Amino acid sequence: MSKKSILRAIRQNQPQGPPLPDLPSFASDAPEPLAAFQAMVAAMGGQVAHAADFPDLGALVSAYFPGETSVASTVPGFPGNIPMQDIASPAELETVGLALIPAQWGVAENGAVWVSEKDSLFRVLPFIAQHLIVVLAKDRIVSNMHEAYQRVQIDETGFGVFIAGPSKTADIEQALVIGAQGARSFTVVLE
Amino acid sequence: MKHAQKATRFIADEPRTDWHDQALWFVRQKRDLAVHSVPEWESLRELASQIKLHTLANLAEYLEAFEAKAQANGVQVHWAANAEEHNRIVYGILQNAGVRKLVKSKSILTEECGLNDFLEANGIEVTDTDLGERIIQLRDEPPSHIVLPAIHLKKEEVGELFHQKLNTEKGATDPKYLTEAARHHLRERFLQADAALTGVNFAIAETGGVVVCTNEGNADMGVHLAPLQIHCMGLEKIIPRQADLGVFTRLLARSATGQPVTMFTSHCHRPKPGGAMHIVIVDNGRSEHLGRPDFRNALKCIRCGACMNTCPIYRRSGGHSYDVAVPGPIGSILSPGIDLKKHSDLPFASTLCGSCSDVCPVKIDIHEQLYKWRQIAAGEGHLPVVKKWGMALAGQVLSSPQAYNLAGKLARRALKILPRFMLYNPLNDWGKSRELPIAPAGSFKEWYRKNKMHEPE
Numbered sequence: 302m303s304k305k306s307i308l309r310a311i312r313q314n315q316p317q318g319p320p321l322p323d324l325p326s327f328a329s330d331a332p333e334p335l336a337a338f339q340a341m342v343a344a345m346g347g348q349v350a351h352a353a354d355f356p357d358l359g360a361l362v363s364a365y366f367p368g369e370t371s372v373a374s375t376v377p378g379f380p381g382n383i384p385m386q387d388i389a390s391p392a393e394l395e396t397v398g399l400a401l402i403p404a405q406w407g408v409a410e411n412g413a414v415w416v417s418e419k420d421s422l423f424r425v426l427p428f429i430a431q432h433l434i435v436v437l438a439k440d441r442i443v444s445n446m447h448e449a450y451q452r453v454q455i456d457e458t459g460f461g462v463f464i465a466g467p468s469k470t471a472d473i474e475q476a477l478v479i480g481a482q483g484a485r486s487f488t489v490v491l492e
Numbered sequence: 493m494k495h496a497q498k499a500t501r502f503i504a505d506e507p508r509t510d511w512h513d514q515a516l517w518f519v520r521q522k523r524d525l526a527v528h529s530v531p532e533w534e535s536l537r538e539l540a541s542q543i544k545l546h547t548l549a550n551l552a553e554y555l556e557a558f559e560a561k562a563q564a565n566g567v568q569v570h571w572a573a574n575a576e577e578h579n580r581i582v583y584g585i586l587q588n589a590g591v592r593k594l595v596k597s598k599s600i601l602t603e604e605c606g607l608n609d610f611l612e613a614n615g616i617e618v619t620d621t622d623l624g625e626r627i628i629q630l631r632d633e634p635p636s637h638i639v640l641p642a643i644h645l646k647k648e649e650v651g652e653l654f655h656q657k658l659n660t661e662k663g664a665t666d667p668k669y670l671t672e673a674a675r676h677h678l679r680e681r682f683l684q685a686d687a688a689l690t691g692v693n694f695a696i697a698e699t700g701g702v703v704v705c706t707n708e709g710n711a712d713m714g715v716h717l718a719p720l721q722i723h724c725m726g727l728e729k730i731i732p733r734q735a736d737l738g739v740f741t742r743l744l745a746r747s748a749t750g751q752p753v754t755m756f757t758s759h760c761h762r763p764k765p766g767g768a769m770h771i772v773i774v775d776n777g778r779s780e781h782l783g784r785p786d787f788r789n790a791l792k793c794i795r796c797g798a799c800m801n802t803c804p805i806y807r808r809s810g811g812h813s814y815d816v817a818v819p820g821p822i823g824s825i826l827s828p829g830i831d832l833k834k835h836s837d838l839p840f841a842s843t844l845c846g847s848c849s850d851v852c853p854v855k856i857d858i859h860e861q862l863y864k865w866r867q868i869a870a871g872e873g874h875l876p877v878v879k880k881w882g883m884a885l886a887g888q889v890l891s892s893p894q895a896y897n898l899a900g901k902l903a904r905r906a907l908k909i910l911p912r913f914m915l916y917n918p919l920n921d922w923g924k925s926r927e928l929p930i931a932p933a934g935s936f937k938e939w940y941r942k943n944k945m946h947e948p949e
Contacts, residue, residue, distance in 0.1 A: 303573035304559075307727070307775045311552040314783030318549020322542045324735050327532045341752065391717055391764075392683050410742075411752035424764055425716035428709045428756075446753070447738035455734050456565070456699040459762030460716070463741075465755050468709040472624035472640065474647045475515055476667035481623060482678055483709025483756070 326447040334409035334442045341412035342489050345466035346479050350434075352492035358436070362401070365488060366432060371398035375422050376436050391425040400430035400484075407442040407489070408449045408463070414489065415453050417461035424460045428468070433484035435464070439491050495841045499809035508646075513807040515643060520801040522750025523851065530742065539739050541855040544792035547730055548782065554697040554730045555773065561700025562771055565762045570772045575605035578774045582607060582689070582722060583614055585770050589720050591616065591686040597704065597711035598622045599691030600638050600795060601724050601774060603817040619681045621710040623674050630657045636811030638818055639748045639797035644810050678710070688714030692725035693794070694740055695771070698733045701761035702771060705744060705754040712758055723760065724772045727779070728791040740794060743853035747796040781829045786864050790825050792854040799848035799858055805841050814838060821848035825861040828869065836874035839865035878919055900935045907931040 339349045355361040358379045362372065373394065374381030379401060388394060402421045404414035414435050418424055427433050443449050455461055468483030479485065503509045527533050547554055559569045570585075572578035578601075586594065594616055602608065608618050608629070620629040624641035627650055628634065635641030642650070651665040660673045690711045694703040702723045704711045715721045731740065745751040763769035782788050800806045800820030811819040816827045816835065821842060827835035839862045842848075848858040869875060870883065889895045907915070908931055916923040932939075 303577060303775070304571040307571055307573055307773075307779055308552045308555065310775070310779035311555070311727075311782060314779060314788075315551055316549055316782070316785065316788060318545045318547075319542050321546045321732055322539055324539065324738065325535075327535075345752070345755070395679070395683060408753075413753055413757070423716070425712065428712045428716065445738070446741050447735070450735050450738040455696070455737075455759045456701055456761040459565075459760070459764065461759045462712070463753065463757040465751075465753050465757075467755070468707070469755055470623045470671055470708050471749070472622070472627065472642050473650050473667040473670055474645075475518065475640075475643075476647070478668050478671040480675065481671060481708035481710070482621065482675060482682075482713050 324447060326445070326451065328444050328448055334444045335439060337409040337444070338407050338412060338442045339491075341409065342466070342487075343412075345412045345487075346469060347412060347466040347487035347489060350488055350490045352436075352490055358401070358490070361490060362399070362434070365434075366399050369399045369432075371396055372401065373397045373399070373426060373430065374401040375420060375426070376401045376403050385422055388423065391423050391429070394423060394426055394429050397426070397430040399432045399434065400426050401434045401436065402427055404435040404437045404464075404489070405441065406449055406452055407437050408444075408446060409442055410445040411465050412489075413449075413463040413465035415449065415461060415463055418458040427462070427464060428483040430484055432486045432488075433464070433467070434488045434490055436490045436492060493815070494837045495809065495813050495815070496837065498813035498815065499805075499841075502810045502813055503808060509808055511646075512644060512810060516801045516807045519640070519749060520798075520851070523747055523798055523801065524750075526746040526750040526752060530746070536739055536743055537853055537855050540743055540794075540853060541792060543731060543736050543739065544854055545789065547732060548728070548788065548791055551727070551730065551782065554732060555727060558695055558697040558700055558730055559773075561697070563700075565700050567700065567762065567769045567771055570770065572772055572774045572776070574776050575774075578602075578605045578724065578772060578776065579607050579610040581772055582724065583611060583616070585720070585722060586611070586616060586687055589687065589768070591720065593617045593619070593681070593685045594687050594689060595619050595621050595681055595685040595714040595718065596625075596688070597690045597706060597714055598625055598641070599689065599724055600635075600817055601691055601726050602689070603634060604776065605724075605774070607724075619678070619685070621678050621681065621714055622706070622708060623671060623710075626674060626678065627653065634812070634817070636819065637797060637800055638795055638820075644812065678713075682713045682717050685714060685718045687720035687722065688718040689722040689724065690715060692723050692729050692771075693744065694731050694737060695725050695729045696732075696734055696737070697730055699761060701759055702729075703737065704758045704760065705741075705756065706758075707749075707751075707755045709756050712756060715758075715760065716764065719764075719767045720770075721760070721763070721767065722770045722772065724774060727773050727775055728793075744794055744796055747798040747851065747853040777830050781826075784829065787825065787829060787861055790822065790829075790856055790858075790861060792856055793822050793826075794854055795822075796853055798851040798853065802847045802851050804843055804845065804847070809841065814841070821858045821862065822856070825856075825858055825865060828865045832869065832872065833874060836869040836872075837876075839863075839869060878921075897935070897937075904931040904933075904935075
């Protein structure tokens with residue numbers, strides 16, 4: 302192991318530097334978070350649905366994904382039709398058509414939502430599902446990433462992710478294609 | 493082969509050069525739009541720079557804190573002094589776990605270390621899973637850009653490649669269709685992989701975890717499906733606090749592609765249930781670079797690629813002309829530190845216009861460092877002969893008013909009377925692909941003296 306020699310070389314060469322700066326949250330510059338969040342989700346290639354427009358989550362799912370037969374859900378009170386407790390290995394989730402996952406926070410400046418392992422049960426679920434719905438409370442939207450990192454504890458669980466939309470790529474001639482390796486669509490249900 | 497020679501080949505196809513130039517300028521323009529929508533952009537740049545400078549000044553302490561925290565999280569941490577040790581460590585981890593198939597997400601560090609070739613020579617099947625990376629891996633060539641690995645390729649070329657390798661329809665060039673084909677191909681690889689390896693965008697000393705940013709979700713597909721996950725990081729990827737991510741995630745994607753954030757910003761802190769997680773911290777010349785006062789702040793780089801997209805030389809010479817893992821302006825100030833003799837021409841692959849420094853989200857003085865590397869390259873005798881004598885002569889002429897006046901006279905005369913072969917020959921780079929200007933009758937000094945006399949009192 303080269304740890305000692307690397308650290309010795311670094312210590313020899315470390316310059317003087319400034320103190321670690323305090324970080325402002327720049328929140329006063331941000332527009333009204335809920336409206337900005339919805340606009341940004343759309344701009345990033347996702348869509349927003351409103352729980353209040355439907356009698357229940359089941360009705361909303363049927364309206365947005367009619368005929369979807371493979372639904373994995375970790376949203377309390379909405380079981381889907383794939384029994385999550387029977388899943389032994391993450392690879393078994395490969396056939397999931399639609400995943401529903403609760404999200405903890407939304408970020409207005411970029412349309413991202415925070416989802417941790419606690420929410421998705423399986424880390425791969427939001428990625429491996431063909432389509433993804435996250436359920437977010439309207440009063441859990443902050444204006445920017447500074448505020449988001451003040452509220453989220455990134456090491457609360459072993460894995461957490463900001464998801465800002467469907468999987469996408471522009472690797473072939475800069476042409477935007479939605480649905481690269483992960484979910485083909487991203488829907489935020491606001492409740 | 494030197495940058496200028498490779499660039500000559502690249503620009504031989506003029507329409508293609510223009511296309512490449514415009515493709516990158518389009519990304520630069522998207523970056524501008526995204527940046528202008530953030531009023532505090534300049535404050536963010538300054539904060540990012542301060543955080544990075546502070547971290548470099550306390551790097552050993554932060555690395556130790558990071559390691560201790562990561563180990564407490566159940567992560568195995570390894571240290572590699574150089575590329576060779578990095579490759580050996582990764583192979584050792586794979587061997588211990590009996591891994592045959594590895595999926596990777598984008599890692600410029602492993603390009604720098606030549607990991608793929610090493611693993612393949614040792615019988616590991618390596619699949620790059622970022623679409624652009626997979627394309628160039630199937631073509632058996634290196635990336636030409638750190639964020640847009642296949643930016644040098646046209647969709648017709650990708651279509652033909654996929655037809656041969658992935659059985660897509662002959663002649664199909666629709667990016668949507670080709671991406672869908674890659675999606676199916678890569679899903680198979682994700683599901684079969686025994687291990688996944690990623691690069692690292694940020695490593696947080698405070699929490700002992702790593703952050704990986706992608707748009708495709710490929711890093712996550714790999715890491716969360718395979719039982720074994722490995723994250724390889726250059727030791728300059730450390731940042732002190734979770735809160736610092738607020739600054740860097742706001743800067744990175746806007747600078748890179750003009751998006752407000754990458755689609756997935758993934759934070760990995762502990763192995764998945766029943767899995768194992770390793771982090772490999774790599775030096776490979778970085779600690780030495782830290783000891784170079786004029787150049788150390790290049791270690792602030794967060795690999796966004798903005799300096800490439802804006803660079804008039806990069807856009808018109810292509811990433812492959814640089815022949816290094818990190819091309820473009822930032823590569824041209826990092827590479828001479830690794831091997832000055834080999835890369836002594838790269839600091840000259842610039843107009844010193846300063847656009848790279850203007851767009852840099854962590855305020856690296858790139859163009860000033862390019863200029864300083866030129867002086868070092870010259871001082872250590874790495875200039876080509878014509879440039880060396882030309883510069884020496886120019887130095888003498890420019891330091892003596894008499895010599896300067898005389899040289900001007902001679903040049904104006906020479907441009908008029910010399911036969912073409914004396915001006916347009918291999919010794920005169922300024923006569924290539926362009927006509928020299930028509931010489932004016934006199935010097936500016938003469939013109940000024942004459943016209944000043946005629947000025948009304």
